[in-house]
Amino acid sequence: MDMSDRQGLQSTRKGSALAWMVSFGCGALLLTWLLQTRHRVVITTFWETPFATLLAVGLVSGIALAIGYRNGLHGMRILKGLAISAFLLLALAAYFTETAWSWILLPGLGLFMMGAFTGLGSLVLRSLQLAPRSVAVEITLGAVVGCWLVSTGTFLLGIVGLAAPAIIRIAWATAVLVGLIGALPLAGRARHAMHSNWAQLGNDGRFVVGLTGLFGVVVLLGCLLAPMDYDALEYHLALPRHYLVWGAIRPTPLNFYAVFPQGAEMLFMGALAWVPKAFAGSILANALHAAALLSALPGCFYAARRWAGGVEAGCAAVLLIVSTYFATWAAGRAHVELFQLQAASAALACLALPANAWPKRGSAVIATGIAAGWGACLKYTSIPCIALPLAVVWMVLGRRTPSEKPTVPQRLLPPILFGLTALALWAPWGLRNLIRTGDPLFPLLVDWLPWADWDPILQHQFTIIHTRPPIPVLQTGLELFGQFAGGMREVDPDAANRLGPLFWVLPWAALAAWRSRAIRVLAAWYVVVILLWLTTTFQVQRYVFFLAPAAAILATAGWDQIGAQVHKERVAVRVALALALLWLPFHLRYSWGARMYANILGADVRGAERPQGVTLEDEVFAYLWHGPSGGNEFRFWDTLDHLTRAGLPIWLLGEAQTYHVHPNGLTYATVFTRHPLEELVKSADSPDDLRQALIEAGDPALAFHWEELARLETSRTFVDPLTGEEQSGYWRFAPRDWEMLKQLLNHPDWYQRVFPSQAFPEVPAGPDWSQPGEQIRRWAMSYSDQLPAGPPRVPRIEILLPRTRVSAPLQEPSASE
Incomplete structure (x- = not known):
């Protein structure tokens, strides 16, 4: 490269840094003008304006880019500087500001924290020689490990009476900074993998990727909803906030849900400690919940690519998940379903990875046990719906070939190792309940392990309220699809709890790919869980959203096979595109982000x-x-x-x-x-x-x-x-x-x-x-x-x-x- 080319390249880099700052400034000015004219927002001081907030982000990012280009830095080095500066800016803005404008940055802070947790999990996996050779699987599995480590650490601090907000903030900041050590190299490997996969995509596949990014932004905007969900205000957010006030995790006998596993609630507890304001803290809790969904997508992509027909099938499966309306609905609520989906996606990705992609024998069994254990820390339903089916799968996979007759140790050793790993992760919550009630799975085993404060009337009441008579499957399918179609015609808050065709229509396409052993196993798991949901619960649809990766893989595998039979290419991609475009107006029309602006800006009018x-x-x-x-x-x-x-x-x-x-x-x-x-x-x-x-x-x-x-x-x-x-x-x-x-x-x-x-x-x-x-x-x-x-x-x-x-x-x- 001669001198003129170098000068031209430097000018281009300086111009890109300047364009970065100008774009942020123009966007901030436009947003400020819209707020003042259309919403009649009274701006009292300059620093309360979104212009000031976004301008600060633009200046920091632009300065980092300019310094990096001036010193010949590019690629990952600039990304490292941007990541650290963005984290510090987001943390300071969220903690010190009193205005709602800085809270617009909180979804980014939640996503950044999840990235740091992923890096922390990756460091642990590599130190234990459990890291898979697939970057996509490592991201999802690392997120699971990192979330469990931070959640369990927060729980242990609370148990010993060290749950003061200042202590939680110090512990979390330490975890984030350590996690960055593992996250930045992982981000570099992910970038190279993305370039490789991008080269294999056609125009349809690239459009799918772009549309997936748009839905990801909508999901993050969903985090900005005010905390008005009943379950969150009753226990998902209420209990963590009470623990912070008390400075310890105390028994709360009059809140029944305090005896359930609280893996997700410990993450919400850290969010509420990091951002003291009740409304802002709930936004950060929502952001961690939404970031769990985004961290699950790489694992789902890999499993679909492996089982459903290539890179484009993986992209189609990811789009089907993120475009399901429940994703946007759940992002505005500090629940546990998206963490459950993260655990299920990690388990499927680990199963999809071939044996030679693991560093040592038995790594895949331990990795799926980690995913199942994290699921059990979130909700009891993960035990029968995720852990037990995986144990059966490992018993079946004990033989090396379908024709080989396995020995007893070959058949029993994998499920035993899997179960011990999952039990080790879930053990803190089981021990807590065992000490408090005498039943590690309270109240599921109360008939055999009675508790003095729990009588037969309460047990009967619990059983009756949590079950309904089985609904005919055909009637349920017709009702749910009818509700989905009706929800598209008008904005109905109740429609947010509907899963749409991804769950009740598309998986039937897997019949066309029935010859695949992996698809048969996946379909069996899907059908068994749906039957359990229909017959043993009161059919709340969010309880089965963790099946979204399985449903998406079944759908894309089936449509890909149908396309091969009729000699048409990219059928799965085009079906995913059509459904996503059909869903997009519904997402945007009922966007929780738009509702957030109506709430906050309307508040300023009052x-x-x-x-x-x-x-x-x-x-x-x-x-x-x-x-x-x-x-x-x-x-x-x-x-x-x-x-x-x-x-x-x-x-x-x-x-x-x-x-x-x-x-x-x-x-x-x-x-x-x-x-x-x-x-x-x-x-x-x-x-x-x-x-x-x-x-x-x-x-x-x-x-x-x-x-x-x-x-x-x-x-x-x-x-x-x-x-x-x-x-x-x-x-x-x-x-x-x-x-x-x-x-x-x-x-x-x-x-x-x-x-x-x-x-x-x-x-x-x-x-x-x-x-x-x-x-x-x-x-x-x-x-x-x-x-x-x-x-x-x-x-x-x-x-x-x-x-x-x-x-x-x-x-x-x-x-x-």
Whole structure:
């Protein structure tokens, strides 16, 4: 290369660095203009604008590129500098800023952390000589190992009482920095592998890759949804936040879900420790959940490429997964399903890898055991649906050839090694339950390992609520496909829980590839899990989303074989493209990213300052509930938070979404647990006895969410095996119990209603309030002696303080604040 060529190359590199900065700046200016004009956002200071945030990212990236090009650096060296600078910028912006604009960066921070966890797992695999020779498999398996290491480490810190946010942040920062040592070389190998695979793709395949990237961006935008999911606010996010407040992982007997494995929740705990704001912390938790899906895609790609017909088939399978609407829906919720999919994808990739691609004999067995063990740390359903089928597969694969008759050691040694590996990873959670309840799989083995706090009524209730009568398979398939088609016509929140044709239609194409032994095994696993789901659960579709890699591989293998029979090429790729393009408008129309902007920007329209008297740490949550429809709901939770922070014990009945409330002094009960108030009411002979029992219990304030009580009364019912009477699935109050509670609360000398108050009346109940829970509704209608004058109304939510604790009326935020 002569001097002129070098000068031209340097000019090109400088120009690319300058273009990088200019593009960020122009994009930030455009975004700021759109926000100010279309959404009427009031910008108080320059540093609160998205322009400032994105400009900072552009400057740091541009400076890094310019320095790198000036010193002759390129390729991986520049990527290393960008990765480190981006991590530091994201971490500082997320931790120190008070505005919502910096939270737009949190999905990137979550993806960066997952990359670091993957590097950490890769280092461990290589040190143990378990790393596969396929980069795609190493990425997915490394993500599994890294997530388990960080999750288990966080759990152990919490068990020994070292769960203070500062300690968790230090531990996570250490794990991320160590993980970068393994992540950067892995990224270099991945880049070379991508170039090799890209060269094998035609135009259709390259379009599939581009469309997959677009769906990946939509999935990351989905992380920005406000934390409003019931399960997340009840335990997926609530329990980790409570542990951080306590500085330790404590037994929480009134939250039933605290006895389940909490592998994903420990990762959410680290996210909430890293970003103290409740709303921002939930975004980072969502981002880790979504990043688990993205880390699973390389493993799925390799398995599909191996079993379904080449690189283009692998790309088609990945597109089928990421374009399924559930992927975007799940990204906006801190659940566990995408981590389960990560474990299943790693297990399939390890099975697809040939024996000579592992460093030593037995590595594949241990690797699949690691994947199954991580799945068991997430959810009990992973044991029968992932671990047990894999054990059977390894028993079948004990013979080297289909015609060889294996010896007993050859048949038993692989499943035993697999089981011991999975058991070792799951052991911390099993030991915790064994110590706490005597049942490592509580409550699944309670018939043989009884627990004093768990009686036959609760076990019967648990069984009835978690199962439904088997639904005819044909009827289910027609209903689900009909729901999918209906969901395409209109935006329906319930449609987010539908899996679409990927699960119920496309896998049938695998019949065309039935001659493949791998496809037969995969189809058998798929069918068995679907039958288990239909017959032993209450058919929540997200419970089987971890089958998405299997469904995508079956579909692409079948369509590829059909194309070969009719002498057509790239049939699987084109089917995937057609379905993805069909799904894309639905994704974008109901994009959680767009809903996030509506939430945050609409919040700024309602007021740019924190409402006076608000004690909740989450300003955005306050804004979201500051309008006429949600104001009372927000003030109810804010009043609870104010009282618990003041040291007042509170018993909350009817609601368990306690993520936004300080947990000290708060007593609440989830399903399958008995609220102390329920026990006191049943044991009292008169209102005076009940009042005396409450005084002896600490004289707590009483909070009721009557609307939720009425809804839950009829949402789940079961027949009491002792009395033969139909009971509510959540409460067992008899009419006599309601009457005694009414007399207690209406006594003029015992309680004072502090919410809703005369100055802050309750919003009139909506039409849905009069439908469910007739018993509670009729009782609550008669309980109106202390309501403000006016037409009879049902109190949706209320808080009552014992008069012995009231020194002055509680001043609540006014409706105008």
